[in-house]
Amino acid sequence: MFWKIADKSLNQRFILGTALYPSPQVMQDAIRVADCQVITVSIRRQIAHQSQEASHSQTFWSYIKQLGCHILPNTAACKSADEAIQTAHMARELFQTNWIKLEVIGDDYNLAPNPFELLKACQQLIKDGFTVFPYTTDDLIVAQHLVDLGCKIIMPGVAPIGSGQGVCNPQALRTLRKRLPDTTLIVDAGIGKPSDACQVMEMGFDAVLLNSAVALAHDPVMMAGAFRQSIQAGHQAYQAGLMTKRNFASPSTPLLGGKALWQE
Numbered sequence: 001m002f003w004k005i006a007d008k009s010l011n012q013r014f015i016l017g018t019a020l021y022p023s024p025q026v027m028q029d030a031i032r033v034a035d036c037q038v039i040t041v042s043i044r045r046q047i048a049h050q051s052q053e054a055s056h057s058q059t060f061w062s063y064i065k066q067l068g069c070h071i072l073p074n075t076a077a078c079k080s081a082d083e084a085i086q087t088a089h090m091a092r093e094l095f096q097t098n099w100i101k102l103e104v105i106g107d108d109y110n111l112a113p114n115p116f117e118l119l120k121a122c123q124q125l126i127k128d129g130f131t132v133f134p135y136t137t138d139d140l141i142v143a144q145h146l147v148d149l150g151c152k153i154i155m156p157g158v159a160p161i162g163s164g165q166g167v168c169n170p171q172a173l174r175t176l177r178k179r180l181p182d183t184t185l186i187v188d189a190g191i192g193k194p195s196d197a198c199q200v201m202e203m204g205f206d207a208v209l210l211n212s213a214v215a216l217a218h219d220p221v222m223m224a225g226a227f228r229q230s231i232q233a234g235h236q237a238y239q240a241g242l243m244t245k246r247n248f249a250s251p252s253t254p255l256l257g258g259k260a261l262w263q264e
Contacts, residue, residue: 003206005184006099006131006153008070010037013201014231015072016206017211018042021220024063030224032066039069040209041100041242042076043091048249060243063158064113072133076099079114081121088125100125101133101155111201115142119149126150128148135188138172140179154183155209158200162212170203192228194223202242203257 002009015038019026031039041064064071073091078084081104088100104121106114113136125132126149134146139154146154156176160164167173168190176185187200188209197208208231217223 005038008038011237012037012228014161014228015040015207015209016214017074017209018060018064019211020215022112023210024059026064026220027215028067033212033221034224034228036071037069039064039067040072040074040211041095042074043087043094058173066140071095072099072101073097073098077105078103078195079105079117079125081117084117084121085128088130088222089128091203098130099188100130101135103135105118108233112136113157117138118142119145121149122146123149136175138169140172140175143176143180143183147180150236152184153186154208155186155188156181157188158191158196158262159192161189163190164192164213165190166192167199170199172206173200173203185210194226198234198237201231202237204238 002011004010012035013176014034014036016031016036017040018036019042021030033225051063060108073088073095075084075087076089084102084104088102089261091100092098100145102118102121102125104117105111106116108116118134118136122132122134131153132151133153133155134151135155136142136146137158138158143154143156149229154176156173158167158169158173185205186207186209187197191197191208191210191213193213197210200208210227214220214223214227
């Protein structure tokens, strides 16, 4: 079933990053097995790597182009609004896209986003015509401010980037979904295993973006397939309607006069 994100219609709700894989070939194979239509690329890290190893960079870009995916450039490693804005404009020129995954990191230890610089960068980039995918915390107030600025997409982390801890605060995520019903919510950062991805999709989130959990697996290609299936299963479960938890037992086969109802 197709869904819309920004100006694109997609049939998958799985977005993968392109870093940390053992080789460009493994990266390409994992993305194909995941059936992703959108992939993220870190501009600053890739430019730094390009200056060091031109041949490796050319191979990387060759594999990226062969995939035919929509590119979601990433301002990873930026620590100020001005730095992120400059990186976003470089990305638009390089990839010919108005999409930008906006990251403004506020702490080197837990890589948490700086909400003040994030809001500042977001406001300017929207004025500049970008479709902003902001990486933020699971805080409702920050998310609401981003929506008020014009963001149609919010990307909360569920745990620190690359930690694999999974969902640390499910109540905060449920609150985001309930209070922002018309906003596209994509979980970004902290997912460690397929069941984590299934869990957030069962909450009604629109998609999952991850990188480390696939790229650092013993078999990244197999893991990419596992995540694809778990994301699909979680979304289908949400659409079907999950049963309500009860504080008491309830027989799955009610009895009437000593006989099951279906025997009557």
